[in-house]
Amino acid sequence: MSDDTHPGTEEPNGFSRALLPAGLRDLLAPDAEIEAQGVETLMGVFSSHGYERVKPPLLEFEDSLLSGSGAAVAEQTFRLMDPDTHRMMGLRPDMTPQVARIAATRLVNAPRPLRLSYAGACVQVKGGSLSSDRQVSQAGIELLGEDSPEADAEIVAVGAEALSVLGLERISFDLTMPPLAPALIAEAGVAEAHRGALMRALDRKDAADVSRLGGRMAPILSELLLSAGPAARALEVLRAQPLPPGARALSDRLAETVSAIERAAPGLRLTIDPIEFRGWRYHTGVCVTVYAAGRHEELGRGGRYLGGNNEPACGLTLRTEALLRAAPPRPSRPRLLVTREADPALLARLRAEGFATVATAGAAGEAEARRLHCTHLLRGDAPVAL
């Protein structure tokens, strides 16, 4: 132990005990409580729509953790050896593949559609492009065994309701259809060698290069590139394009999904970026990213994919710490200073009324109350605000 100017924070070798690895953080009061209450609020909404909570473990054998949809996050996974079996385990970077595993194994005989919810912490080797956080807390839902616009819409509508209950009202759901751009490129008559360059041009939204490299699809791709924005306008542009049959089917499905969302969650702010495909590695249909209006931070994402046994599935995963930063602040419990000699029945009643009773061994006066960050003192049987 050292006695230098920052007691407790410095070891003799100069190593700071307060230092955490990059992207890992302590949440303190009141943030840790606000986040936990927010998660339970979300889970309560999910439960009210029939989503049943599952809790997979933090670690699994990597063969199961990284199979199927999990393969997309293999390079983001910390690995550990199981001393019992000498097989490699992974620390989960994402819960969706775990939930898909549960659906395909222990719940393979459960009736479909199967609705599952989950909440927990995930750890990634490196922070994402949007955030340096390496530990990410997720809360989400997965709907397995139904491939329909209504199922895609349910995920969005339930997510929107959960965010609204949290107090996040100005939310934007940004829809994409990741297979659409590849379907167009396949019909563009572009040499295999040039497809990569076209994909990259689409990826960075470079209109000049898309026009130059897009082959037969250059006019359509250029129109779609410009159509990103409010859903109604983007769908109008899509309808007006002479799309090849595969792309037309995808476009129709996107339009049906928007209609279903509008029925299930009227007034929701929807945008569409029709040619966006980046980062949706295991997704096979409509995908969605959730933003708080006016903030750049992503609150969550989801979409359609294939679960175990190629079962159709869709889901939405919210990042709970990001929600916390975007949600309006909540009042915390008022703190009432009490002595340990106070009547236990009185204190129990005051706690039931919402006070935190903070016991002191000292004199329960105003100075002690302020020192312990209390908001109230007990005068007789009554709490008095400071």
Add this chain to the structure above:
Amino acid sequence: MSDDTHPGTEEPNGFSRALLPAGLRDLLAPDAEIEAQGVETLMGVFSSHGYERVKPPLLEFEDSLLSGSGAAVAEQTFRLMDPDTHRMMGLRPDMTPQVARIAATRLVNAPRPLRLSYAGACVQVKGGSLSSDRQVSQAGIELLGEDSPEADAEIVAVGAEALSVLGLERISFDLTMPPLAPALIAEAGVAEAHRGALMRALDRKDAADVSRLGGRMAPILSELLLSAGPAARALEVLRAQPLPPGARALSDRLAETVSAIERAAPGLRLTIDPIEFRGWRYHTGVCVTVYAAGRHEELGRGGRYLGGNNEPACGLTLRTEALLRAAPPRPSRPRLLVTREADPALLARLRAEGFATVATAGAAGEAEARRLHCTHLLRGDAPVAL
């Protein structure tokens, strides 16, 4: 993908995707939800006594995770290399050392006593002697900066109240004073070489060997060995023994703590095992183990220790999955089958009344309701029980 008799559970190489490493489990419905609600119930009680929630990360540099009280669990810690710094990180096996770190660093200037609460998952290399679980969910409290019988008693009383709110009424708190046996052995006049054998004899409660190896303290150690049981009787035996001064001070402190617990939580079932010291590696005063009456499973444990900068501290950590197994079952939300065309306002009202609305794309008849494990059907605007 295979098409054998257990679709989804077997890969072509015969590896079962359902297999998890020993000691790691999926919690399914309703257990995962019951556990999560139980944790929030516990945390609500902790909060009502002024304990403020913190959330340390799953991983830390091992220098910080395993310093101080964390050293006791070093061999139970999975280690990982941080690719950024090439320093070793540990996956937390226990949250108490993390909370002590927060108290000694970021909260070093917060007023004392400092009351902190926490809940989260921990991972241990091997399951403990009491359970094969390697992932353990904890929920606990730590009270830092006060060394008094009242502080020890507060931890026990708050824990007992939390368990009672969970519906666990028949709880036993088993108290120990781990420094007492070493204090007696130090005065026994036993050769250094024989102390280990005496410790082991005490550890396995071998009265004959304790009597044979106990030196000057043999009569006292033998009496104390037999006194384990209800607190009042054990304290009577302790009072009657001619203890050396160090041991007497420890015995007096134990008696004062029992008195303080009886004031703070009247009627609590307390036992004392005065010479128990096993497994309390970083504890320096009164310790407690919590059992549900009639069950052998440990629900939690805690006690007094030294935090960072040798700050006096005490805490209690509950094992939330063990609580779930011991708690009375709770009614789950009734499930109401609905169609996606049903009136959204009606469904919102029914959810607010406590129903889970389970949407189906099919006909919302009784057969479909039973297939989806629903308990209710909608007839007109009214839910009807099946």
